[in-house]
Amino acid sequence: MREESTAITSSSHSSNMLNNFISNNLLIDPPLSNNRYTWSNLRIPPTFSRLDRFLYNSNWEFLFNPHITRTLPRPTSDHFPLVCEDSSPTVRWGPAPFRLNSIALNDPEFKRNMDRWWDLSAQKGHPDFAFIQRLKSLANLIKPWQKEKFHSLTSAKDNIIREVDAIDKKELDTPLCQEDSDRRLALKAELSDLSLKESQFWFQRAKKLWLKEGDENSAFFHRICSSRQKRNLIHEIQDEEGSIQNTNNNISLAFVNYFSRLYRSSTKKDPLFIDNLEWNPIDYSEWSPLCAPFLEEEIKGVINSFEGNKAPGPDGFPISFFKSYWHLLKEDILVIFKDFFEKGVINKNMKNTYIALIAKKKNYSHPKDFRPISLTMSIYKIIAKTLSNWLKLTLPDTISGNQLAFIKNRQITDAILMANEALDYWKMKKIKEKNFPPSWRKWIGGCISNVTYSIIVNGKPQGRIKANRGLRQGDPLSPFLFVIAMDYLSRLLSHLESTGAIKGVCLANDCNISHILFADDILLFVEDNDLYLNNLRMAISLFEKASGLKINLTKSVMVPVNVSWPRALECASSWDISCHTLPLTYLGVPLGGNPKSKLFLRNIEDRIQKKLSNWKYAHISKGGRLTLIKSTLSSLPIYQLSVFQAPSSTYKNIEKLWRNFLWKGSCGSKGSHVINWSIVTKPKEEDGLGISRLQITNQALLSKWLWRYYSEPNSL
Structure with missing residues (x-):
């Protein structure tokens, strides 16, 4: 060798x-x-x-x-x-869609050109249609400028690299003269300067400036530490017929066909059993603020509330563009809102949506293994967010208390606490019915109807699917509309429980619980009785027929509490679902276990170990490791420590992992603990490093329950 x-x-x-x-x-x-x-x-x-x-x-x-x-x-x-x-031929997926890079917004040349470009791109027609066409025209003006602006920087760098490489190759055949050697040194110095400038462009695309926040708490810094930056290209996929597709066109076709069936298939819906339910409709006296015209300050506030650099939709313009050039776009946007307020109609082109595919698991094989995330046009997102802000204020008074997702003053930890209390005790159509104003029904209908999807496969949009069902994950309105749809199931179950058709669990404070909902996560409680079980199945069937939604039995489990295992298997078999024992994971935390056990919160330690194993320690300074401990590692236990008091062994084991990572880096490397841990965990004002002690954090988080108990006496 x-x-x-x-x-x-x-x-x-x-x-x-x-x-x-x-x-x-x-x-x-x-x-x-x-x-x-x-x-x-x-x-x-x-x-x-x-x-x-x-x-x-x-x-x-x-x-x-x-x-x-x-x-x-x-x-x-x-x-x-x-x-x-x-060495196989490169796959050509087609031209990439336009996307304005946010770093251009601060470029002096871009700022000088924008006034002229905006005037040149003016269009005639209906307000929303004219605005979409204007953005398209603007994109055509920006595209060559953006390409030239950032290509020239890359081109200069590439030229230097080629010249350095030529000198290196020359050196292989003959010794370099002093002039060539000096030239190579000068080129490397120039390359260093250009690389510094180019990094400002590329790291901006990662949504954080490395030069500014290199060893500080930034999402890009954390991403640099991760070893998960594998290629996201989909090389093969199984289609609906079970055949493996591995060519450009066939992979795209497999995804388009799958989502076409998903969004176009229609289930007949029957408005069953609605009139007898208690809906808590909106009082007519509350209509006035809901029906008030949209204000300029309100719209501008919505725009400023967005994270500016989120991935844009088909228009290619991120929200940061709307923030930076509100003074130019304001007039057009206000006209669009005025027209929407009066007519409740949105141009169908404004609802064109890209679907980004996020793999649910590493070893994916079928389109169903991907989670579809909707990338909507920014102007639609602004309209939907404005409506969702009003929905957010209205829903707490009209949604059942059993639903704990997306509702103000209701928290995910409430669901976990209630579920554990219930298990411990055992061990021992909808918008109309809610009476929303007619204008609101029209506005929401305008937002969710006539939606068209294109699937982003390997970075390029494919197909054009006209949907007639489903909500868009990523649409600001979707969570609240889904909560309204699920409220039918909640009120149906409450009605059956009040009439004795099913029986849940009655806690010590005479609080009856038959179900807990957190968005689409449903926990059902029913006593072991064939009549109750049959009625519960009937209720679910009614909900499916009335809503068009369907319970995913493959993800459902039956958990017996004080019921024999053979009986549990019999019941689970009749429902065609699996049967599990306690503890199980619910909303990310153990349910039904013993919090005093050393193994109860072992999953927190495992998650920290896994996180540490993915980080490349050799390239992280002690200051960087301190930042990661305070921002990432210390936040991992917060969720579960908000509900349970951890045993002392958990505190010790987790802080030991932090301590070793801070001083040693990788598990096998040498390094001494130069400062006592009791000093490290003091506040910076007391000459410590500001790492919080887990036990104190746990006590502070649990004390919030006492505050809520007295401040929210009527909460479920």
Whole structure:
């Protein structure tokens, strides 16, 4: 394995050991396709050596496409970067959709051009249609400027890299003269300056400026530490017929067909059993503020409340554009809101939506293994958010207290506490019925009807699906509309319980609970009685027919409490669902276990261990590790410590993980604890590092329940 141009000091014994290792393990050492060496000492005369190489076995070669290895230019190092890449033809997915980069908003040249571009892009027609067309025209004006602006920076950098590479290649054949050697040093200095400027562009695309927040608490800093930056390309997928598709067109077609069926299939809905339910309708006296015209201050406040750099929809303009150029866009947006207020109609093109695919699991195989996230146009998002802000104020008085998601003053921890209390005790059509104003029914109908989807597959939008069902995950209105739909099930179950058709659990304070809802997570309580079980199944069937929604039985489980296991299996079999024992995980925390047990909150320790194993310790300074402890690691236990008092062993084990990470970095590295932990956990004002003690944090979080008990006496 000793491949060198001149004699250099190395160990024959070490080389023989490496050769034997490769031979004994049947490893393959592919030759370089474009170079002979991977290192040189950059001196006159030079010394070359092949120090770096890829090794893989025949199993890896069989699993993956043919690969080649080659060196890349080395602008700064004495090693050539080595890459092993797929040698199969590059897949062309088509042109990428336009997307305004937020860093352009602060560019002086962009600011000077915007007034002129906005005037040139003016359109005639209905307000919302004219606005969409104006954005399209504006995008066509910005696109060449943006490409040239940032391409010139990259182009200059690439030219320098090529020149440095040419000098390196020249050095392979003949010693460099002093002039070439000095030229290479000067080019590397210039490259460093250009790279600094280019990083401002690329790190902005990661939504954080690394140069400003490199070792501070930034999402980009955390992302740098993560080893999850694998390629997100979908190379193959199983279609509806069970065939594996691995070509550009067929992969796209498989996703488009799946979501077409999902969003177009229609279930007949019957308004069953609605009149007899208690709906808590909105009082007519409350209509006036709901029907008031939209105000400029209100709309501007909604825009400012958004995170500016979220991924845009088909228009390509992020909310940050609307924030920065409100003075130009204001007039058009106010006209759109005025027209929407009067007519309740939104142009269908404004509701065009991209669906981004987020894999639910690592080993995906079918389109159903992806979670669809809707990327809507920014102007639609502003309208929907404005309506959702009003819904947020209205729903607490009209939604059943059993629903704890998205409702003001109701929290996810309430659901967990109520569920545990219930188990401990055992151990021992909807918008109309809510009486929303007619204008609101018209507005909401205008928002959710005539929606068109395009599926983003490998970065490019594919297909055009006209939907006739479903809500968009990512639409500001969707959570509140879903809560309204689920309220039918809640009130149906409450009605059946009040008439004795089903029986849940009665807690010590005479609080009867038959169900707890947190969005689409439903916990049902029913006593072991065939009549109650049959009536519960009937209620679910009524809900499915009335709403068009369907319970996912594959994700449902039956958990017996003080019921024999054979009886539990019998009941679960009749429902065609699985049967589990306590404890189980509910809303991310253990349900039905013993909080005093050392193993009860062991999952927190496991999550921290997993997080640490994914971080690349070698590149994180002590200051960076301190930031990660205070921002990420210390926040992981907060959720569960808000509900349960952890045993002392949990505090000790978690803080030990923090302590070792802070001083040592990786588990196997050496490092002494230079400061006592009791000092480290003091506030900065007392010369500590400001890391909070878990026990104190736990006590503070639990004390909130006492405050809520007295301040919210009527809460469920």
